[in-house]
Amino acid sequence: MPKYRLVFQKTGSAKWLSHLDVMHTFARAFLRAGIPLKHSEGFNPHPKISIAHPLPVGVEGYGELLDFEADCPSLERVPELLNAALPVGLRAIRAYPPQAAASEIALALYRLTFEYDNGAPAPERLADFFAQETIPVVKRSKKGETEINLRDAYLSFVARDAGEGRIEAEVVLDAARAPVNPKYFESALAETSLKPNYMAATREKFLDSTEKDFE
């Protein structure tokens, strides 16, 4: 079990930082904040921090989890000290000794905002689309392109009209088995009349296998 866990937000301009950037930025922020992180042993020691299910670049997160080992003066003061040392968009919320390992995260709740510059379709149409049994999308990775069924990646998709040409959807994604980048919800619509002009994605929180908030 890691010693401590930090809940943090990654929003606004910070959503464009890569996972490595975030790790590096936190390592420095801990140092700036006067909280010395423990380092691994060996030839090339690195600070002991790890982030559960790193966010894809461009996606905001409100309940991100970072496990760390450090000599903390007071766990309660960690967020305040860190926030004085973090860049815009990265914000520490609270730190605590965790009860469960990050590997027990099962699900993630996402909020997807579909923007339609010329008026949004009825939310039911989006919900119907994402209720289909098969939703083929082409997944691109370094290894090449593979076709997957997006429907296997989420448990539920609930959409509502958010006004101003926007439809907001709450989606519970499978975070454990084969997590997908939420951008595929946009690309799935690319060839349809439901194609948005833009889709913003936010990960609200992690859930355990019983759909309770993951601590």
Add this chain to the structure above:
Amino acid sequence: MDSRLDRILRRVEKPARYTGGEYGAIIKNRAEVDTRVAFCFPDVYEVGMSNLGMQILYGLKNSMPGVWCERCFAPWPDMEREMRQAGIPLYALESGDPIREFDAVCFTLQYEMSYTNILNMLDLAGLELRAERREGFPVVFAGGSCAYNGEPLAPFVDFFVLGEGEEMNVEVVREIQRAKRDGISKQDFLRRVSAIPGVYVPSFYDVEYHTDGRVASITPKNGVPEKVVKRIVKDLDQMYFPEKTVVPSTEVIHDRVTVELFRGCIRGCRFCQAGQIYRPVRSKSCETVVKQAKALLEHTGCEEISLSSLSTSDYRPLGQLCDLLLEFCEPRRTNLSLPSLRADNFSFELMERVQKVRKSGLTFAPEAGSQRLRDAINKNVREEDLARTCRIAFEGGYSTLKLYFMIGLPTETDEDVLAIAGLAYRMMKLAKETATSKRGVRITVSVACFVPKPHTPFQWEAQNSMEEFKRKIDLLKGKMPRAIAYNWHDPSTSYLEAVFARGDRRLGDVLEQAWRDGCKFDGWNEYFDFEKWMGAFKKVGLDPDFYALRERGEDEILPWNHISVGVDPEYLKRERAAAYRSEITPDCRAGCSGCGASDFLEGGVCDA
């Protein structure tokens, strides 16, 4: 951030380049700001954010009440395309506001191959390229090492600032504040700002040409001085230094804290522009360096600190400094790096102390293969010294050695070129005999093409033609031992550098034409397009050979004749003559050679 920017950022490479928001970035309340300055670096974010000068001047200008200085970098072509398509003009990173709404737009000139990026950034900002076509504010000015002959950019900038910026920039920005308050015209502002020592307004100098293209005369008007003399800061201990800098959240080229040790160089290598233009030698005290280093390491949380100067091993209290810094760095796991070490006064014991864990590698720049040519260029390094240092390093377990050379230096013969292979061979042999590293020693030889630079003893020299460079590169390739990795610079880039380094203001037309034809990021191989450049010269009707390959007469009026870096042209001529006799000039510490730069300092004595 609005979704308009988000919509394009998701399609570009490394979007974090374009968002700002870093720790240490300065956000001011618009209501308390009367003067907005955009500090533009004409290259991509990762390059610009590695530049110490930018961090210094950014902090400096923001320390002025009422002034908000923001950063702006050249967007990579993928982002530029998206911005143009979406109609988003070039914006400053801190506020996201378009820089065309600012009061001043300033550029730092680090190398000639970034000039087209300046034009591109002006255009992307929605500003007219030509200074004469821009009315009112923002004014556009430029400084940095290329400003000592910024003539090719003269048509595009309103003025240059020459020399060290720590004091001059405050005076210039104050003048901009005053001009805005008084509501005066740009012309009146330029008259006022031209009175600040070190400020050069090119439109206040008429340049005439002989029919063969040489400069016939440079005539000042509006009461400006005949020679604009660069500025220096006399006391580096009292000088402004930012103890809070912007810490990039994303990877940059040099992701570390940098603290200067001294300015100027005691060595006087005859090819080296930096060695002349940063004179006279002035040092920071050990106490100042330690204080600034600690403050910056604490502020940034960086894992590495680099000590910067033109020749680190010439800093007198280097040993003491390293001891003091290591005391602080080791418990924090901070690496200390010492670049620009010379092979002849290199202290191995010091290197060992500094690099306790990682034995990275050794890098030296003998510059020339033969002792004769090293004497001619005044690079007073002897092969014995290099061999002695390498031997200790190889015995101590070092496993890489990089050697940097130049070809096309004045007085060079084929024998000198081949001597590079000889030297490399002898180091390889030495490595075989002495190396203790299991992997042996990997030796790399890198060869650059010599570019004659203004304000150096070689400013009158002809550059080798591209064919000649290629011949020499191949000649050396044939003799270079196979076990040595051999790299060389592209002669066509060096040729263009030579054209613009010693160019006159007529070249502005070529710059504009090349930019219109699509040239940008010319310092990046993937974008450099030599044929486009040659086409631009042809369209404008100027011959690049005239600038690169022509030897100038010592009595010729050079395009930078009205610019003084404080070094006496007679001294440059003496040094050039000594080069032709392969005679060395002792370093400034061993004896003053009377370059004239010490006149900047009280009592005329520099801190060599």
